[in-house]
Amino acid sequence: MERPTFYITTPIYYPSDNLHIGHTYCTVAADAMARFKRNTGFDVMFLTGTDEHGQKIEKKASDAGMTPKEYVDMIVGNIKELWKLMNISNDDFIRTTDERHEKAVQKIFQKLYDKGDIYKGEYEGWYCTPCESFWLDRQLVDGKCPDCGRPVQRAKEESYFFRLSKYAPRLIELIQNNPEFIQPVSRANEMLQNFLLPGLEDLAVSRTSFKWGIPVPFDDKHVIYVWVDALSNYITALGYTSDNDELYRKYWPADIHLVGKEIIRFHTIIWPAMLMALDLPLPKQVYGHGWVIMDGGKMSKSKGNVVDPVRLAARYGVDALRYFLLRDMPLGQDSQFSNEILINRINSDLANNLGNLMSRSIAMNMKYFDGIVGRSGAYVPEEDDPILEKARELPSQIEELMDGMRLADALAKIFEYANALNKYIDVTAPWILAKDEDKKDRLKEVMYNLLEGLRIIGVAINPFLPETSEKMRQQLNVSEDHFDWASILSYGNLPEGTELVKGDPLFPRIDVEKELKELETLSAEVQGPKKAPVKDEITYDEFMKMDLRAAKVVNAETVKKSDKLLKLTVDMGDETRTIVSGIRSKYSAEEMIGKTIVIVANLKPVKLMGIESQGMILAVGDEEVKGLLTIDGEFEPGDMVH
Numbered sequence: 001m002e003r004p005t006f007y008i009t010t011p012i013y014y015p016s017d018n019l020h021i022g023h024t025y026c027t028v029a030a031d032a033m034a035r036f037k038r039n040t041g042f043d044v045m046f047l048t049g050t051d052e053h054g055q056k057i058e059k060k061a062s063d064a065g066m067t068p069k070e071y072v073d074m075i076v077g078n079i080k081e082l083w084k085l086m087n088i089s090n091d092d093f094i095r096t097t098d099e100r101h102e103k104a105v106q107k108i109f110q111k112l113y114d115k116g117d118i119y120k121g122e123y124e125g126w127y128c129t130p131c132e133s134f135w136l137d138r139q140l141v142d143g144k145c146p147d148c149g150r151p152v153q154r155a156k157e158e159s160y161f162f163r164l165s166k167y168a169p170r171l172i173e174l175i176q177n178n179p180e181f182i183q184p185v186s187r188a189n190e191m192l193q194n195f196l197l198p199g200l201e202d203l204a205v206s207r208t209s210f211k212w213g214i215p216v217p218f219d220d221k222h223v224i225y226v227w228v229d230a231l232s233n234y235i236t237a238l239g240y241t242s243d244n245d246e247l248y249r250k251y252w253p254a255d256i257h258l259v260g261k262e263i264i265r266f267h268t269i270i271w272p273a274m275l276m277a278l279d280l281p282l283p284k285q286v287y288g289h290g291w292v293i294m295d296g297g298k299m300s301k302s303k304g305n306v307v308d309p310v311r312l313a314a315r316y317g318v319d320a321l322r323y324f325l326l327r328d329m330p331l332g333q334d335s336q337f338s339n340e341i342l343i344n345r346i347n348s349d350l351a352n353n354l355g356n357l358m359s360r361s362i363a364m365n366m367k368y369f370d371g372i373v374g375r376s377g378a379y380v381p382e383e384d385d386p387i388l389e390k391a392r393e394l395p396s397q398i399e400e401l402m403d404g405m406r407l408a409d410a411l412a413k414i415f416e417y418a419n420a421l422n423k424y425i426d427v428t429a430p431w432i433l434a435k436d437e438d439k440k441d442r443l444k445e446v447m448y449n450l451l452e453g454l455r456i457i458g459v460a461i462n463p464f465l466p467e468t469s470e471k472m473r474q475q476l477n478v479s480e481d482h483f484d485w486a487s488i489l490s491y492g493n494l495p496e497g498t499e500l501v502k503g504d505p506l507f508p509r510i511d512v513e514k515e516l517k518e519l520e521t522l523s524a525e526v527q528g529p530k531k532a533p534v535k536d537e538i539t540y541d542e543f544m545k546m547d548l549r550a551a552k553v554v555n556a557e558t559v560k561k562s563d564k565l566l567k568l569t570v571d572m573g574d575e576t577r578t579i580v581s582g583i584r585s586k587y588s589a590e591e592m593i594g595k596t597i598v599i600v601a602n603l604k605p606v607k608l609m610g611i612e613s614q615g616m617i618l619a620v621g622d623e624e625v626k627g628l629l630t631i632d633g634e635f636e637p638g639d640m641v642h
């Protein structure tokens with residue numbers, strides 16, 4: 001009989017040499033899902049990959065003195081290593097620089113053009129000449145180029161456009177009639193209200209301002225821009241348009257595109273519209289997950305936490321990290337990361353609950369029955385029923401939760417059972433039973449329930465924690481066919497006579513305080529020096545061109561409509577000057593009056609909020625003012641500072 005298929009994808013990642021646990025999260029979640037489906041009998045295709053074209057990469061490569069291809073090759077190698085380390089079981093890895101992808105994307109572009117869904121037009125945006133980049137309004141930072149901070153000009157560029165607007169009515173219908181299409185449901189509403197119902201504009205899908213992309217097949221002045229290139233990966237990897245499209249025919253449409261919430265829009269508007277234009281079936285579901293956040297922000301390395309998955313995995317083990325990501329992150333929501341949360345999870349769930357259950361149960365069976373599994377049938381309903389019922393219900397509960405992509409809840413259920421087994425030890429008190437020869441049978445049955453429970457847990461956690469599952473299988477010493485999903489659908493498949501093998505604890509307990517201290521040192525090392533690098537060298541003569549003077553603030557007032565600026569009047573001996581300074585976040589006007597400060601006296605005056613500033617005061621701090629330079633000793637305003 002043919003097995004049902006299941007096709008799941010992650011987004012393809014931008015090649016970046018600092019993938020953090022946020023990126024790892026999406027891939028680990030997709031992996032757990034893929035493993036679960038494989039275990040439960042599906043023929044699975046699990047795809048991930050890298051999104052390698054575009055101007056940013058072109059620039060990074062040239063900054064590094066490499067060709068874009070050399071640059072991406074270097075980084076993609078690391079990404080593949082990371083997925084290997086995290087035990088990601090992807091069936092394929094697509095790179096947008098693969099020939100198979102590039103060829104197919106050109107064919108897709110051509111098809112859309114031939115159909116009249118791509119046409120030539122003009123793209124208008126903000127252009128930064130030195131960076132040769134186009135930016136959108138919302139990408140500018142303070143109206144300037146987000147990359148170099150220089151001014152930008154309004155400019156036009158010839159571009160091909162995809163007729164996205166044409167598909168708006170069908171997209172609205174799709175989303176309204178298929179509540180399953182966008183998950184969680186709240187996101188569907190967001191797409192309708194914020195994007196579809198207000199109306200869609202056609203989408204610029206080519207660029208002439210950079211070269212690092214797939215050339216438009218009929219106009220090689222243009223490269224295909226971002227989304228047509230990137231989104232197509234989900235079908236090009238399956239051989240769509242190639243001589244061998246067997247996989248495409250087998251697996252498409254995808255069952256789930258798992259994506260981060262900020263790219264749901266591309267996957268639920270642009271992607272289905274492209275597929276509609278190509279007359280192809282649509283994916284069954286786009287699942288938008290939340291972000292791993294830290295201190296309220298999306299994720300960054302600079303906040304004193306270690307977020308590098310390689311380091312975290314080396315420290316706590318891959319499964320501990322996988323556990324945290326899957327257990328602490330209900331898929332639809334954002335979730336907080338800190339090393340402390342991670343360590344506490346490891347201790348409470350993995351070490352104290354599961355790890356302890358495993359080592360206690362095996363140690364007791366070693367002690368009382370020389371490690372041989374036996375069963376007596378000495379059943380005590382009020383003690384046994386609750387855990388037997390849990391064991392019987394567990395597989396179908398997990399299946400249901402996984403079908404709804406509720407990975408965290410599925411894991412929680414498994415650990416609830418582990419917890420119940422720990423309590424069962426307390427209630428049955430095997431060490432007391434062991435003292436009484438008459439209770440030997442009961443002891444044997446209690447031990448069986450514990451060990452069979454561990455076998456069930458070992459199978460159930462396999463998609464989430466594959467290494468731990470394997471360790472459990474080895475310590476329980478059962479063959480793989482007594483350790484598959486089917487073997488937990490009925491109770492009692494741990495064979496009598498099995499000889500347990502004592503192993504290391506599954507998860508050693510971590511000393512929280514000691515660990516947090518060590519991490520602090522470690523993260524300081526990871527981040528390296530925190531100070532701004534020293535600027536380019538200047539000569540003595542160049543330095544001496546700067547005229548620094550002692551000055552005394554004689555008056556200070558706030559500048560209207562600005563919460564940063566103070567207008568200072570400073571005495572410089574022979575003259576008084578007006579200086580406008582952005583120090584208000586640190587100093588009030590009153591505080592400044594009477595202060596002795598150092599100013600740059602020969603700086604070309606500039607107008608700030610309509611007031612001419614005749615010099616600059618010296619302050620400490622980079623973006624934020626931390627303090628002012630004041631003078632020690634006897635001096636008069638206007639004295640030179642050397």
Ligand code: MSP
Pocket residue numbers: 010011012013014021022023025026051230231233258259260261262263290291292293298299
């Ligand atoms: N290349 C595009 C996707 C194209 S798919 C056709 C892209 N790449 S990305 O590298 O920036 O992001 C890849 C995925 O990582 C996204 O789904 C994004 O949401 C996810 N994450 C990045 N930071 C994250 C967190 N801090 N937390 C969770 N996921 C995060 O977008």
